[in-house]
Amino acid sequence: MKSIIRIILITGLLSANIYGARGMLQIKGSDTLINLVQRLSEVYMEENPGDYIAVTGGGSGTGVAALINKKCDVANASRLMKPKEVAQAVERKVDVRRVVIAIDGLSVIVNPNNPITKLTVDQIGRIFRGEVKNWKELGGNDVAITLYGRQSNSGTFVFFRDAILKNDYSQKMNRMNGNAQIVEAIKRDKSGIGYVGVGYVKVAKGLTVLKVASREGGEYADPLNANDVKSGKYPISRPLNQYVNGSPKGKVKKFLQFELSAKGQKIIEAEGFFPISEDYITFNKKAGL
Amino acid sequence: MINRNLQPLKKPWINSSTKDKIIHGFFFFNGLISVFVLVGIFALLVYTSIPAFKEINLTSFLTGTNWNPTSYVKEEYGIVPMLVSTFMVTIGALCIAIPLGIGTAAYLSDVAGNRTREIAKPVVEILAGIPSVVIGFLGIILVGPFLAKIFGTSNGLNALNGSVLLAVMALPTIISISEDALNSVPKNYDQASLALGASKWQTVYKVKIPAALSGIIAACMLGMGRAIGETMTVLMATGCAPAMPESFLGPVRTLTSSIAIELGEVAYNTTHYYALFALGLVLFIITFFINMVSDIILHRFEKVNR
Numbered sequence: 001m002k003s004i005i006r007i008i009l010i011t012g013l014l015s016a017n018i019y020g021a022r023g024m025l026q027i028k029g030s031d032t033l034i035n036l037v038q039r040l041s042e043v044y045m046e047e048n049p050g051d052y053i054a055v056t057g058g059g060s061g062t063g064v065a066a067l068i069n070k071k072c073d074v075a076n077a078s079r080l081m082k083p084k085e086v087a088q089a090v091e092r093k094v095d096v097r098r099v100v101i102a103i104d105g106l107s108v109i110v111n112p113n114n115p116i117t118k119l120t121v122d123q124i125g126r127i128f129r130g131e132v133k134n135w136k137e138l139g140g141n142d143v144a145i146t147l148y149g150r151q152s153n154s155g156t157f158v159f160f161r162d163a164i165l166k167n168d169y170s171q172k173m174n175r176m177n178g179n180a181q182i183v184e185a186i187k188r189d190k191s192g193i194g195y196v197g198v199g200y201v202k203v204a205k206g207l208t209v210l211k212v213a214s215r216e217g218g219e220y221a222d223p224l225n226a227n228d229v230k231s232g233k234y235p236i237s238r239p240l241n242q243y244v245n246g247s248p249k250g251k252v253k254k255f256l257q258f259e260l261s262a263k264g265q266k267i268i269e270a271e272g273f274f275p276i277s278e279d280y281i282t283f284n285k286k287a288g289l
Numbered sequence: 290m291i292n293r294n295l296q297p298l299k300k301p302w303i304n305s306s307t308k309d310k311i312i313h314g315f316f317f318f319n320g321l322i323s324v325f326v327l328v329g330i331f332a333l334l335v336y337t338s339i340p341a342f343k344e345i346n347l348t349s350f351l352t353g354t355n356w357n358p359t360s361y362v363k364e365e366y367g368i369v370p371m372l373v374s375t376f377m378v379t380i381g382a383l384c385i386a387i388p389l390g391i392g393t394a395a396y397l398s399d400v401a402g403n404r405t406r407e408i409a410k411p412v413v414e415i416l417a418g419i420p421s422v423v424i425g426f427l428g429i430i431l432v433g434p435f436l437a438k439i440f441g442t443s444n445g446l447n448a449l450n451g452s453v454l455l456a457v458m459a460l461p462t463i464i465s466i467s468e469d470a471l472n473s474v475p476k477n478y479d480q481a482s483l484a485l486g487a488s489k490w491q492t493v494y495k496v497k498i499p500a501a502l503s504g505i506i507a508a509c510m511l512g513m514g515r516a517i518g519e520t521m522t523v524l525m526a527t528g529c530a531p532a533m534p535e536s537f538l539g540p541v542r543t544l545t546s547s548i549a550i551e552l553g554e555v556a557y558n559t560t561h562y563y564a565l566f567a568l569g570l571v572l573f574i575i576t577f578f579i580n581m582v583s584d585i586i587l588h589r590f591e592k593v594n595r
Contacts, residue, residue: 061554088556146443151529152359153554161361168361171532174446174540175550177525181429188434191443 025053025251029063029076030155031178032104032197033240036271037076037259043267044258051251057178060155067243068094073252075243078104078155078197079162095246097287100239101259103230103274105198105223106160108210109183113190116140118211118220121164121235127193128160130170135191147173148182148194159238160195183207197240198223202272212236229274239280240273247288256289334570341366341563350567356531356547358561366564368571370533374448374541375575377534378523381452382459382516387509389456390463394505395493397464398471399479410468417461421521428454428526440538446528448541454522459512466511470504471497503587510583514576520545544572 027037034057041053055076058066063075068089081089081096089096108124110116116138119127126132127145136142149169150157156179161169176182182194187206201209202224211220214235221228221235228234248256258264265275276284303311342350345366353367393413397406432453433445440449474497482492498505520543528540529550548568555562 058553065554065556084556143443147530151550153550158359166361168357171355171357172530172540174444174528174530175542176529181525184429185444185446188437189444 023050023052025051025074025255026072027053027055027074027076027242028058028066028072030060030078030240031057031150032078032156032199033076033102033242036102036199036240036268036273037242039271040259040264040267041255043263044255047258048254051254053255059151059153060158061153064243067096067245068092070094070245073244074255077241077243078238079159080241081243082158096243097245097247099242099244099248099256099260099284099287099289100276100280101242101256101264102240102268103276103280104238104240105229105234105274106156106195106236106238107198107201107223108193108195108212108236109186109201109207110193110210111186111188111190112206112208114140114208116210117208118213120213120216120218122216124212125165125167128165128169128173129167130172143191145193146189146191148176148185148189148192149173150179150182150195151175151177156195156197160236163238164236197273198229199272226269226274230277237274239276253289260284260289331573334566334573337563338567338570339563340558341560341567344560345564345567350564354533356542358551358564364561366560368544368568370531371542371544371547371568372571374527374534375517375543375545375572377448377537377541378451378455378527378543379513379516381448381537382455383509383513385452385456386459386463386512386516390460390508390512391467391498391505393460393464394467394471394508395498398468399489399493399497410465413461413464416457421458421519422525424454424458425522425525428522433526442538444528446526446540447538448527448534449537451523451527451541451543452537454526455516455519458519458522459515462515463508463512466508467501467505470501470508473504474500506586507583510579510586513579517576517579518545518572520549524549544568548572 027041034055038055041055045051045053060075060077060079063072064077064081064085066072067075068085069092080098086096108119114135116135119138123132123138127138128147128149130147132138132145134142134144147170149160152158152175157169161167174185176185176194179196179200182196183200183204186192186194187204201207209222209224211222212235213220219233221233223229223234223236225234229237242256242259244252244256259268260276260281268275350366350368352369353365354369355365355367356371357363357365397409397413401409428450429446433450435445436447436450436453437443437445478496478500479492482496483489487495523541523543524546527542527546529542529546530540531542531547532540534541548565551561552565555565
């Protein structure tokens with residue numbers, strides 16, 4: 001932890017010295033979004049020399065907390081703000097606006113040695129609540145299930161719990177530090193199951209991305225298939241959000257417009273996520289974009 | 290022109306007794322700072338912890354076996370699994386680091402030639418400079434898979450992994466301080482021992498280590514302090530599942546990693562926020578207690594040695 005703080009401080013100091021803190025756009029939050037927004041900002045900075053953007057992670061909760069404490073300009077969030085956070089923002093006179101920049105087909109992954117290739121939402125819920133303890137019960141091998149999830153500051157942690165489990169995670173679930181760590185763990189662990197943003201599985205090899213049906217007897221859909229996610233057939237898709245303070249203007253607006261432009265959306269697809277639908281385009285227009 | 294009224298020698302700016310007083314005051318003040326900082330930290334921890342117990346029952350805090358402040362159903366604040374985890378990882382680390390550390394120290398002080406010592410000692414000290422994130426990373430990609438293979442578990446994110454990594458981090462402290470302690474044993478001790486016909490091994494084992502024991506114990510205690518407070522490494526390598534640990538081959542979640550995970554996103558001035566400070570207070574009390582015990586032991590041995 002100490003080292004991390006040190007690194008952050010040093011980078012902070014350096015960047016402040018080189019660029020002048022005022023001109024720098026600070027983006028903070030979701031670990032699911034970090035690579036994507038990083039890539040977007042790189043292309044943006046190439047096109048707009050003189051504009052500087054710093055993208056850091058820490059989890060959706062961390063990003064939203066930073067926005068409320070006025071420590072960043074844009075908060076990446078892979079979940080919606082919690083009522084508690086909205087109340088806090090009001091208290092601190094932060095007028096939060098939500099913009100949807102991409103769609104994620106949240107992917108459930110297992111090791112390729114696991115014969116299971118598809119599950120229903122209900123089965124996934126039972127696994128992560130700790131009710132199903134052995135792969136045998138689902139028609140797999142006779143090995144105990146090892147759960148891999150995120151830590152509580154992760155938006156993915158909250159989204160998956162609220163949308164799929166509708167209850168607490170098993171206390172035995174390993175709490176990993178980021179999407180990439182879950183991917184690495186599943187590659188190694190024959191008994192493992194985990195969940196990550198689709199952007200993290202599109203390029204990764206050595207994983208089975210499970211097909212998921214919303215109910216028993218329903219049709220199984222694949223998060224890697226753009227049509228399944230866009231049409232809503234894949235049951236665990238979600239919008240990836242950015243929150244800003246007040247109606248976006250100036251540099252914030254310029255960058256958000258870039259993200260939502262045809263070029264920005266193309267980068268989003270290249271990174272493994274999906275472009276936003278008409279509904280969200282209208283939604284963003286209401287936020288002033 | 291000659292100045293007739295020669296002035297007497299310039300009087301010193303201040304006389305020497307005032308100077309003494311000022312210097313005395315300066316050092317006294319420096320001494321006080323560390324005491325103030327310590328008392329200040331303790332006071333702050335107590336002050337920010339107290340509000341937590343308006344909503345959390347102290348007994349359930351100290352004896353509860355579930356920690357789940359962001360629960361979907363019911364918030365729970367029980368620290369027992371984290372206490373158990375912290376002690377498991379620390380004791381595991383000490384079991385590995387103490388024999389290795391004392392062995393290395395004895396080798397460096399009594400067996401190794403000058404050349405070897407001059408190379409080995411800086412290397413050990415460099416080990417202390419490796420950032421904990423790097424050690425944690427090694428735990429994930431190297432130690433974890435290795436342990437998983439040896440013990441036939443499905444993964445290596447467990448207490449044993451944490452112990453091995455913390456042992457590596459505690460080693461430099463244990464080695465350097467033990468070695469200093471062994472070196473400060475008067476030369477005539479081992480000369481006398483050798484003259485009486487004891488072998489080199491007997492001399493180290495029966496004469497030098499007992500003579501340097503107070504220093505060696507201090508070294509181990511400092512190593513323990515390092516292990517108990519370490520955060521990043523255990524956060525990365527031990528799985529961090531909040532359930533009560535079942536064995537050294539299962540995941541654990543220490544006090545430090547819980548604070549690190551949750552403090553980033555917690556809303557200020559909520560019960561959860563105060564509860565995290567209460568965790569910090571518990572950690573503070575544990576380290577304080579360890580230091581106190583080691584101090585008592587040190588003094589006892591000093592008396593015996595005299």
